[in-house]
Amino acid sequence: MGVVGLRNSARFQRFRTSKEVKRYFGGKTIQCLLCEKPLMRLASHLFFMHDMSAAEYKLRFGLPWSRGLTSAASHRNSGWDAKRRARARRLAKLTRFFEFAHPSSRRESPTYIQNERTKHLGSRATGFGEKFERKVRALFDKGLLDREIAQSLGVARMTVNKRSKKWRKKREWRTKTKPAQDS
Numbered sequence: 001m002g003v004v005g006l007r008n009s010a011r012f013q014r015f016r017t018s019k020e021v022k023r024y025f026g027g028k029t030i031q032c033l034l035c036e037k038p039l040m041r042l043a044s045h046l047f048f049m050h051d052m053s054a055a056e057y058k059l060r061f062g063l064p065w066s067r068g069l070t071s072a073a074s075h076r077n078s079g080w081d082a083k084r085r086a087r088a089r090r091l092a093k094l095t096r097f098f099e100f101a102h103p104s105s106r107r108e109s110p111t112y113i114q115n116e117r118t119k120h121l122g123s124r125a126t127g128f129g130e131k132f133e134r135k136v137r138a139l140f141d142k143g144l145l146d147r148e149i150a151q152s153l154g155v156a157r158m159t160v161n162k163r164s165k166k167w168r169k170k171r172e173w174r175t176k177t178k179p180a181q182d183s
């Protein structure tokens with residue numbers, strides 16, 4: 001059930017694929033799925049005409065949280081070119097913005113993203129399991145680096161790092177709190 005040629009918005013439920021979402025955002029205008037009005041930017045229209053927030057709209061129709069409710073043309077004309085994005089990224093790193101930003105809980109991804117993620121993961125869609133954890137721990141205890149452990153087990157370095165990070169912190173905590181012994 002695509003967006004293009006949509007006549008009755010009451011029938012439209014949720015986006016099912018990323019292709020549908022790209023098509024929805026890809027034109028000169030973006031269509032309000034509640035009243036079918038084509039607009040350049042949708043957030044203020046939703047607030048004033050439908051008494052709905054952008055977050056509620058995204059949740060209702062399964063749109064990604066990371067994308068603003070603007071058409072492709074409006075998104076291109078927003079002034080955020082590569083140079084401006086690079087400057088903002090540099091400033092964020094310099095001020096350590098993301099280190100000090102207030103942590104917020106992550107929202108659940110739209111259903112179509114969850115489905116595609118599972119499809120692309122294939123056999124790795126399930127966790128590694130207890131046996132994998134023991135292998136990583138054994139190699140960690142031998143003193144291998146995360147990179148070396150990952151290479152020997154055939155996984156990404158960050159997969160190992162997520163596990164070894166807590167072990168390293170425990171080790172550091174123990175050495176700090178261990179009383180000095182007299183000889």
